[in-house]
Amino acid sequence: MQEIAAAAGVSRTTLHRAFGDRATLVERVSEHVLAECSRLFDEAGIDEAPVMAAFDRLIEMPLPLAKAYALLLAEPGAYRIARLVEEIRTQDDRFERFFARGQADGIFRPELPPRWLVYSFGAQLTALWWAVDDGFVGTRDATRLLRATVLTGIATDAAAAPDPGSEGKP
Amino acid sequence: MQEIAAAAGVSRTTLHRAFGDRATLVERVSEHVLAECSRLFDEAGIDEAPVMAAFDRLIEMPLPLAKAYALLLAEPGAYRIARLVEEIRTQDDRFERFFARGQADGIFRPELPPRWLVYSFGAQLTALWWAVDDGFVGTRDATRLLRATVLTGIATDAAAAPDPGSEGKP
DNA sequence: TGGGGGTGGGACAGATTTGTTTCAGATGGT
DNA sequence: ACCATCTGAAACAAATCTGTCCCACCCCCA
Numbered sequence: 225m226q227e228i229a230a231a232a233g234v235s236r237t238t239l240h241r242a243f244g245d246r247a248t249l250v251e252r253v254s255e256h257v258l259a260e261c262s263r264l265f266d267e268a269g270i271d272e273a274p275v276m277a278a279f280d281r282l283i284e285m286p287l288p289l290a291k292a293y294a295l296l297l298a299e300p301g302a303y304r305i306a307r308l309v310e311e312i313r314t315q316d317d318r319f320e321r322f323f324a325r326g327q328a329d330g331i332f333r334p335e336l337p338p339r340w341l342v343y344s345f346g347a348q349l350t351a352l353w354w355a356v357d358d359g360f361v362g363t364r365d366a367t368r369l370l371r372a373t374v375l376t377g378i379a380t381d382a383a384a385a386p387d388p389g390s391e392g393k394p
Numbered sequence: 395m396q397e398i399a400a401a402a403g404v405s406r407t408t409l410h411r412a413f414g415d416r417a418t419l420v421e422r423v424s425e426h427v428l429a430e431c432s433r434l435f436d437e438a439g440i441d442e443a444p445v446m447a448a449f450d451r452l453i454e455m456p457l458p459l460a461k462a463y464a465l466l467l468a469e470p471g472a473y474r475i476a477r478l479v480e481e482i483r484t485q486d487d488r489f490e491r492f493f494a495r496g497q498a499d500g501i502f503r504p505e506l507p508p509r510w511l512v513y514s515f516g517a518q519l520t521a522l523w524w525a526v527d528d529g530f531v532g533t534r535d536a537t538r539l540l541r542a543t544v545l546t547g548i549a550t551d552a553a554a555a556p557d558p559g560s561e562g563k564p
Numbered sequence: 565t566g567g568g569g570g571t572g573g574g575a576c577a578g579a580t581t582t583g584t585t586t587c588a589g590a591t592g593g594t
Numbered sequence: 595a596c597c598a599t600c601t602g603a604a605a606c607a608a609a610t611c612t613g614t615c616c617c618a619c620c621c622c623c624a
Contacts, residue, residue, distance in 0.1 A: 351517030377547035
């Protein structure tokens with residue numbers, strides 16, 4: 225509480241006046257993050273817009289939201305609030321349907337479980353915020369790097385298709 | 395402490411006798427995790443073995459270590475121990491050199507900063523543990539999914555190369 | 565000049581955590 | 595049976611955290 229108040233630039237007293245209990249504080253913050261996330265999904269049109277276009281809008285998500293979402297998932301107290309757990313599950317399911325739709329449309333590889341894509345994408349989004357925060361990635365490069373890594377991976381085309389079996393050996 | 399002791403199946407007293415202070419406990423555990431990680435890097439031969447072979451050995455890393463490493467990075471107290479921070483930096487640099495070597499050998503895309511590859515790979519490794527833990531990914535599929543997602547991404551070959559410009563439109 | 569309304573500092577009791585000590589019981593080797 | 599060693603339960607003081615007061619202060623508006 226002391227640290228939170230200090231980070232927010234207010235006193236512990238004010239923090240308490242604004243949110244009351246500690247439990248209600250995490251609840252309010254979590255609700256806000258989830259709602260913001262849902263709003264971004266809406267704006268990107270992940271339910272109905274063309275998959276690749278929605279994907280491109282999605283990866284421009286503001287990084288601070290990714291940070292907040294990661295911190296929310298890292299907060300153990302959040303999992304004790306049934307409504308929040310339910311909401312997180314709902315969002316995951318929604319995101320999973322997006323990837324499944326992409327697979328049906330031939331955009332995403334069908335052999336990868338859509339649920340795994342949710343995890344993988346989310347993890348890389350968090351990693352991107354972290355890398356930017358640590359100063360290793362510029363804000364300008366962020367979207368490009370995320371798009372490249374998520375969509376086409378890190379291997380070169382030559383290395384990714386070793387079936388022809390004619391490269392790499394001296 | 396109470397929870398840690400319970401999770402370890404011992405009493406709080408024994409935990410204290412074994413590690414003394416709480417600070418020294420996190421320090422000892424962190425040291426162990428870092429050392430284990432370094433040992434796995436050695437075994438995989440990330441400094442000198444052929445890049446793709448080392449990569450394939452690396453992605454078979456035991457998931458519990460990824461879990462422990464993620465928890466270590468999530469522990470705020472760890473960053474107050476200068477030696478640990480230094481060690482983490484050393485490991486990151488070593489891993490970054492691995493990716494740079496892969497780029498020099500034509501295995502990894504040269505346009506992605508090696509440091510970002512460290513972040514992206516680490517994030518997906520953590521995500522994989524999480525997905526397995528949540529029951530969405532079987533232990534048997536784990537390595538395959540990680541390899542596919544990291545190396546070649548999630549897009550189909552058709553969607554990944556939209557330059558020819560002849561697919562996806564009805 | 566005189567209030568509202570919001571804010572911070574300080575103080576407070578209650579709860580929780582932490583580190584330590586003591587003692588009783590279990591284990592295992594000789 | 596005996597001793598060494600380890601463990602857990604309980605109790606304890608010290609420290610920290612939490613939630614709530616109260617009061618002084620500041621700022622803005624009338």
